[in-house]
Amino acid sequence: MFFSVVLLMATDASWKGKPISQWNADDAKQVLSNSPWVKKAVVTTLPQRSEAQLRDGGRMGMSQGAGLRALDPSILTGLGGGKHLVAKPRKRQTLLVRWESASAIRSAELKVGDERAPAWDGDYYAIAVYDVPDLEDQKTLPVELKKAAFLRRDGRKDLQPLRVDLLFDEELATVVYLFPRSEKITKEDKDIWFVAQIGRMHMAQSFHAEEMEFQGKLELATAR
Numbered sequence: 001m002f003f004s005v006v007l008l009m010a011t012d013a014s015w016k017g018k019p020i021s022q023w024n025a026d027d028a029k030q031v032l033s034n035s036p037w038v039k040k041a042v043v044t045t046l047p048q049r050s051e052a053q054l055r056d057g058g059r060m061g062m063s064q065g066a067g068l069r070a071l072d073p074s075i076l077t078g079l080g081g082g083k084h085l086v087a088k089p090r091k092r093q094t095l096l097v098r099w100e101s102a103s104a105i106r107s108a109e110l111k112v113g114d115e116r117a118p119a120w121d122g123d124y125y126a127i128a129v130y131d132v133p134d135l136e137d138q139k140t141l142p143v144e145l146k147k148a149a150f151l152r153r154d155g156r157k158d159l160q161p162l163r164v165d166l167l168f169d170e171e172l173a174t175v176v177y178l179f180p181r182s183e184k185i186t187k188e189d190k191d192i193w194f195v196a197q198i199g200r201m202h203m204a205q206s207f208h209a210e211e212m213e214f215q216g217k218l219e220l221a222t223a224r
Contacts, residue, residue, distance in 0.1 A: 019215065020107045028111035036211035037099040037219070041129070041194075041203040045093070097194065097205050100176065101126035103222040104214055116174065118167055124178040125151070125159075125185065125221050127194055134199060135166070135173045142166060148197035149177050153189040185209070187218050 015027035015035075023031075032038060098105060100117075101124060109117040118128050135141065142164040151159040165176040175198060185192060192207045212219055 016214075020104060023107065023111055025112055028108035031104055031108040032098075032112065032114065035104070036208065037102045037105050039097045039205045039207065040094040041097045041205035043093050043095050043201045043203045045200050045202075047200075095132060095201075095203065096130040097203070098128050098130065099126075099207060099212070099220065100128045101221040102212065102219040104219045106222060116169070118165065118174055118176045120165060120176060120178060122178065123181045123221070124162070125181060127177045127179070129175045129177075129196065129198070129203075132173045132175055132198055132201075133171065135168075135175075137166070137168055145175060145177075145196070145198060150195055151179055151185075152193040152195060153185070154191065156189070157183075159183060159185075181221055185218075185220055187213065 013030060013034075015023055015031050018027065100106070100120075106117075108114075116130070118126075120126055145164045145166075146161050149161055149164070153159075159179050161177045161179050163178040165178065167174040167176070175196075177194075177196065187209045189209050192209060193204055194207065195204045196202075209218060209220075
């Protein structure tokens with residue numbers, strides 16, 4: 001029964017056999033909910049810090065103070081050799097993470113009329129984190145979030161975002177990370193880790209370059 005379900009899921013991805021221009025609404029919904037450009041990232045929420053730790057590390061823990069050790073890539077991704085210890089998390093949740101700049105994602109959003117899709121301009125690798133709770137619309141917040149995120153590839157320098165945009169919808173926010181395309185990401189990079197700290201929330205989500213190929217082309221960004 002299990003293998004029948006897996007086979008059904010694999011064959012049900014109707015969008016894979018069509019050019020983007022021929023996708024219908026069902027194809028687009030599949031791409032936006034279950035495709036290589038869309039992940040449900042496990043988020044670790046660290047315990048509340050004391051006032052002294054907040055003073056030492058900055059209000060969001062974005063400096064190399066009390067909170068940022070949890071952002072060490074060797075902790076979150078297992079890519080390093082460190083043996084750091086992180087405080088036991090209070091709770092775990094998932095957040096939707098989408099590789100927004102892929103033409104497959106942009107086309108799917110247009111096809112279904114996704115009103116929540118973030119608007120941005122420029123030649124970037126764009127990654128959006130949806131439905132982030134407990135953020136306040138503060139002027140310094142984009143700068144703090146920018147300092148605490150990167151793309152990691154094995155054997156290459158971490159790629160830092162040039163900009164972070166915030167879209168607020170009542171009590172939730174969409175955080176859009178815009179990374180420079182001056183350093184090209186290729187299929188040879190294999191696993192691409194998106195690592196971010198948002199307040200007390202930490203995530204490390206991998207994207208697989210080979211899986212993000214569509215009809216023989218790596219789909220990571222389109223000129224806008």
